[in-house]
Amino acid sequence: MNLVLDSFEFGLHTQIYYGVNKINELPTIIRKYNYKKVLICTDKGIVQSGNLKRVESLLSSAGIEFFTFTEVEPDPTIEIVQHVKNLYIENGCDALIGMGGGSSIDTAKGVSIAVVNAGDLTQYEGKDKIPNKGPEIITIPTTAGTGSEVTHATVLKDNKRHYKMGILSQHLHAKAAILDPQLLTTVPRGVAAITGMDALSHAIESYTSNQAQPITEAFGLYAIRLIGRHLRPFVARRADLNAASHMMLASTIAGAAFIWGRIAAVHAISHPLGGRLGVAHGLANSLLLPVVMRYNVSTNYEKFRDIAVALGENVEGLSLREAAERSITAVEQLIHDLEIPTTLTALGLHPSDDELDVIAKEAFESGMTSANPKDCTTADLRRMIEKIR
Template identity: 70%
Template sequence: MNLLIDSFEFGVLTQIHYGVGKLNELPDILKAENYQKVMIVTDPGLANSGLLERLEKILTSGEIQYAVFKEVQPDPTIEVVDTVRQLFLDNQCDAVIGIGGGSSIDTAKGVSAAVANPGDLGQFEGKNKLPNRGPDIIAIPTTAGTGSEVTHAMVLKDTKRKYKMGILSQNLHPKAAILDPQLLTTLPRGLAAITGMDALSHAIESYTSNQAQPITEALGLHAIRLIAKYLRPFVAQRTNLEAATQMMLASTIAGAAFIWGRVAAVHALSHPLGGRYKVPHGLANSILLPVVMEFNASSNQEKFKEIAILLGENVEGLSSREAALRSVDAVKGLIADLDIPPTLGANNVSLSEEEIHIVAQEALDSGVAAANPKVTTLEDLKNILRKAL
């Protein structure tokens, strides 16, 4: 970026409330906004973990009225959003709480959008097409991965098209985010691993993107630094509160980085893999990240060298190219240490040449790959998928 001739935007419009035990202060945060009744949106796993019951007790003791929807599934659909929208209206709620991973928070965003914007949400796909801001969203992440609590993006599945649709709008920024590291300590090991890799993909893609700018670069680098140090110990022992704290911050920081610095070919391909073949988002990103990094490394060897150093690689005495490629080795090593199966085939996903073409075409048509630091053609995307098999 040439700061003499280029321009950029940056802003985090979400009020962040961070602290160990901060969930207990939720009633005060809600009362400050004078909400009369809130809609809680979450998933069955979180409901069964006891965390929903704890949240309900906190709200009841704080004299906050609420309604609950606890059936959010991975890759939430437009139909589910419409169901919860009707519950929101029937219960006369005036704010929506998304508690859980990215699926619950995206569903909460979808409910807010649907309440204020009648009709099929598919008509608002893309950037800045959502005309009206809906009821306030309070995001409470219980994974360290998506960063959705500070972004103005949501991804919903269109089941008719078997397609994951993205909507970006300033009207989707959560009003508040509650970051309580204690909420991460019961996360299953496998989920902690792939959501952590999701955060790393956000940080690396936003740092190397052709839309990167000074603020997103700084945030991306710091997120990489934190993840490099704390993801392994967090996955090994989720009750390690220091590691949980740093991973929660890394996820949020990476979210603030990628919503302006953009994600690229990794996410362009992971969305159709999730929409068509139900590959979990963090898992798809884990598999694709080193393949895309190897493809992109020549675009800015100094940036990839910096990533390698932050991830713990010794690049002394290496050429710029060799040092840049060490970043790929570092990510592959991290994936191995986290026991994430490194290919689609190892996760029982096989693609025919026709399916590879369909996924690559959807990735290209989405426009997400346009932010890739290296110009990416349809054939490039196909080759990346073949290497990921």
């Protein structure tokens, strides 16, 4: 970015409450915003971990009314959102809590749209198409990856089209995010690994995007450094509160980076890969990240060298190009160390050429590649997909 010729905007609209056991302050935070009855969107994993019970007892002891929906599924659908909207209205709620991974938070965001905007949610796909701002949301992430606790995005699945649609709007910023690293300590190892790779994808995509600007670059690069240092120990032992704390912050900081810095080809492909083949979001990003980095590296060797250094690589004595390419091998080594599969075949998936053609076409049509530092045609995207086959 040329700071003499170019201009940019940046805003973070969510109040962040960080701290180990910060969840205990939920009743105080709800009172501060004057909510009378909250609907909690969450999933069975949060029930099983005991974290929901903890939140419900906190609210009950404080005399705060709530209604809980625990049936959020991975890749939440439009139908689930409409169902929860009805529960929200029937139960007379006036605010939402999204507690869990990206699916629970994105469901809460979808409900917030549906409560005050009539009709099929598909009409709001894309950027800034939502006319009315819905009820406020408190987000309580229990994975370190999505960034949805602070972003303006929700991703909902349209089963009719086997399609994961992105809705982006200023109305989707949470009012508050409670970042309590203690909540990460019950995450299963595999989830910790792939959600961490989602956060790394946000950080690297926003840092190298053609929409990057000084503030998002600062956020993105710092998040890459935190992930480089703390993802391995966190995945190895989720009860390591120091590692969990840094990963919690890395995830939110990477989320803040991509609100304005945007995400690009990795996410453009990973959404249809999830919609068509059911590959979990973080896993799809992990498959694609090194491939997309290799495609993009020549656009900005300095930035990719920064990534290598942030990931802990020693680049002394290397040429700029060699140092930049170290960022890719560093990410590959990280994926290897986290024992994440690197191909669709390794996941037991054997899509046809036609299916992969459709995924490439949908990736291109998503418009997300417009932030990629190197232009991508559908054929370019198709070649990237072939590399993870």
